[in-house]
Amino acid sequence: MFKIKKCLICNEEVESVFSWKDIWVSSDNEKICSDCRGKLAFLSGERCKMCSRELEEKYQQDGLCLDCVRWENDSEWRGFLSANISLFHYNDFLKETIAKFKYRGDYALAEAFASFVAEKIEHMSHDIIVPIPLSNERMAERGFNQAKALAETAGLKTYDALLRTHTEKQSKKSREERIRLAQVFKVTGPDTIKGKKILLIDDIYTTGSTLRHAAKILKQSGAEEIYSLTLAR
Amino acid sequence: MLQKFISMFSSPSASPARIASPKKSIPLNPAFEYSPELQQHLYGRLLLPEEIPFKVLDDHVENGYVSSTPGLTKDEGRYYCTRCGNKEPSMFYKFPCSRCGKSCAYCRACIMMGRVSECTILYSWCGPKFCFDIPANVLVWEGTLSEGQKAASERVTSAIHTNEELLFWAVCGAGKTEVLFKGIEAALLSGKRLCIATPRTDVVLELAPRLKKAFPLIEVSALYGGSEDRHRPAPLTVSTTHQLFRFKEAFDAIIIDEVDAFPYSMDTSLQFAVNKAKKETSATILLTATPSKKMKIAYANRKLQAVTIPARFHRHPIPIPTMHWCGNWKKQLENKNIPPIIAEWVETRLKSKTPILLFFPSIKVMEQALPLFQQLNRGLLAVHSQDAKRKEKVTSLREGRIPGLLTTTILERGVTIPKLDVAVIGSEHGVFSESALVQIAGRVGRSAKHPTGTVTFFHYGKSNDMVQAIRHIQGMNEEARNRGLLDV
Structure with missing residues (x-):
């Protein structure tokens, strides 16, 4: 009952206020300390209906951010991704945490976000959860897929409907380059996704190009509707 | 056998450093032509395969030049x-590892250096020894040592020669680094490889240029998280204790600076890193x-040899x-008062216009106090461990551009500011241990030009540590x- 818990992010001991309730209900939710929780910036206020970005007065059009307006005006991309939901603002703290998680390979950090991911997904209707895959090369380097890890630790079953055929060194490419890139995914089992509502999972939504590529090929292969969830935006 | 003190200052149950034996011991194939580049890269190291960009690694393992360890x-x-x-x-x-296909455990303690998991193999050089070229005039330092420094220098030199364990106990401002120069010189000339290890990156950054200046003809490598010269072997290395994790059986002598200066109780981990x-x-x-x-007890019981310098080089008492x-x-x-x-x-x-350092027990209390003190003088600033501008602020104080700094215990060591006066606010607080208070007092009167100054403990009830620090x-x-x- 008095087992010391450490914060998964900063490794400091989690101060849990002991109450009578704890005798009856084991409270297992304290994966991170209040300090780290405070450094996570939940996306709030008025947000883009399409991609969750926090909207500014000047840069919007009918509730969409200008990036999404651009996507939806492009006949090549219109209508594939129904909406993206993101949990947190991609601030310095989250940048550092995600870098440790996926580049250093600290899988345990996925669990720090598990309860947030699980809670959000509970309110999103879907038939199949599909993690954005890594290429074989990147998978061998990292040892796990960070998108899948986020879903797994949240207790969710995933289905690997996609295969990545191109390298994902996205961060070094411009928006134009990312969009123009030929399709980077392949659908593995079209029968399974036919007519299904699919929820894609990834760690970060940057330009939205990865998720839209995935949504496009899934829809073209017969999926009914595509939504996505990312940790950061 | 020498009394190994390093193994004593961890918990009594801690076993000495233990390294899993290599999976298979392969005899050295003398006919094999080994790669000198790989030898340089791996000599005295213990590295992940990702840290060894050599295609010939496996050949060296098969021919007994590189050992592998789980x-x-x-x-x-x-x-x-x-x-x-x-x-x-x-x-x-534990995580579902795609490399081994199993539920694979990994170490989170050293994850920032790359993941070590159950299916990871670590590599180390076990072929011919790498030799450094040491010129006869390796030390160019021309300063002189005080009487106390000279005695200590001779003792340190003999301890390095005879592979002893020695506590070098010198007051703040005694001039410890200069005392080491002769010992380092003698060791280098006899072909030894040395390392000065410290828990703090700040100390590495401060020591490395001083050593490079004193030993300009040899490679002095400075290692800390994010440093560049990570894979160059050097006869003299200055490293954070953390970076020592990448070494194995590398050094003939390790000098641990600020051995008590750990921000948290990392004794076991330090002991391990040093022993390895x-x-x-x-x-x-x-x-x-x-x-x-x-x-101190081990010293009193003569289980630990020690040499002390109780006075500063400028021959004035500590305030x-x-x-x-x-x-x-x-x-x-x-x-708000x-x-x-x-x-x-x-x-x-x-x-x-006397520069001041005001020590606070926590960041929270300090941040509460900062606006109040800024009403006395707007130039007063605050620093803490996560402050990216820590260095600039200390430099500003040293150069007289600001009148003073509010700080947590982060500045208790390694800071030298001429003419300084120091106050501790809430000195009875638990973070102000005897050693912290002695270090804080050691910031005052360090320069020969201004060898005096005041140190004041403001308290709400004296603590034992305050009294002990004064006695110390x-x-x-x-x-x-x-x-x-x-x-005087």
Whole structure:
């Protein structure tokens, strides 16, 4: 009952206020300390209906951010991704945490976000959860897929409907380059996704190009509707 | 056998450094033509395959020039990290590993250096020894040593020669680094490889240029998280203790600077890193101004050899702190008041343009106090461990561009500011241990030009540590006087 818990992010001991309730209900939710929780910036206020970005007065059009307006005006991309939901603002703290998680390979950090991911997904209707895959090369380097890890630790079953055929060194490419890139995914089992509502999972939504590529090929292969969830935006 | 003190200052149950034996021991194939580049890269190191960009690695393993070790081992159900020595169950985590296809445990304690998991193999050079070229005139330092420094220098030199373990206990401002120069020179000339290890990156950054200047003809490598010269072998290395995790049986002598300066109790981990990084027969010099209780007891019982320098190089005594009751400082600060006696102390120094450091027990209390003190003078700033501008702010104070700094214990060591006066606010607080208070007092009167200054403990009830700290300084001054190391 008095087992010391450490914060998964900063490794400091989690101060849990002991109450009578704890005798009856084991409270297992304290994966991170209040300090780290405070450094996570939940996306709030008025947000883009399409991609969750926090909207500014000047840069919007009918509730969409200008990036999404651009996507939806492009006949090549219109209508594939129904909406993206993101949990947190991609601030310095989250940048550092995600870098440790996926580049250093600290899988345990996925669990720090598990309860947030699980809670959000509970309110999103879907038939199949599909993690954005890594290429074989990147998978061998990292040892796990960070998108899948986020879903797994949240207790969710995933289905690997996609295969990545191109390298994902996205961060070094411009928006134009990312969009123009030929399709980077392949659908593995079209029968399974036919007519299904699919929820894609990834760690970060940057330009939205990865998720839209995935949504496009899934829809073209017969999926009914595509939504996505990312940790950061 | 020498009494290995390093293994004593961890918990008594801690076993000495243990390294899982290589999977298979392959005899050296003398006909094999080994790669000198790989030898340089791996000599004295223990690295992940990702850290070894050589295609010929496997050939060297097969021919007995490189040994391989499992990254994690399991003993009685407990995991153990071969690289960092972590065996704390909460610092291991299992994940579905795509490399081995299993649920694979990994070490979270050293994850920032790349993941060591159950299916990871660590590599180390076990072929011919790498030799450094050491010119005869390796040391160019021309300063002179005080009497106390000279005696200590001779003792350190002989300890390195005879592979002893030695506590080098010298007061703040004794000139410890200069004392090491002769010992380092002698060791280098006899073909030894040395390392100065410290828990703090700040100390590496401060020491490395001084050593490069004193030993300009050899490679001095400086290692800390994010440093560049990570894979160049050097006869003299300055490293954070953390970076020592990447070494194995590399050094003939390790000098641990600020041996008590760990931000948290990392004793076991330090012990492990040092034991692994040094050779089986090697010297260990433990350098500090404030040895731990355990070390002092071992010294008193003659289980640990020691050499002391109780006086500063400028032959003036260390200023003795004075204690002043200031009432309930915490409540007063919460109510947006500076305790009057403290305000007066600060204003006097602002008027006389004496630079000040005000130590606070926590970041929270300090941040509460900052706006209040800025009403006395807008130039006053605050620093803490996560402050990216820490260095600039300290430099501003040193160069007289700001009148003073509010700080947490982060500035208790390694800071030299001429003419400084220091106050500790809430000095009875638990973070102000005897050694912290001795170090804080050691910031004052360091330069030969201004060898005096005041140190004031403002408290709401004296603590034992405050009293002990004052006794500690008095004791050192007295020893110095008895040994004729003081002029006044």
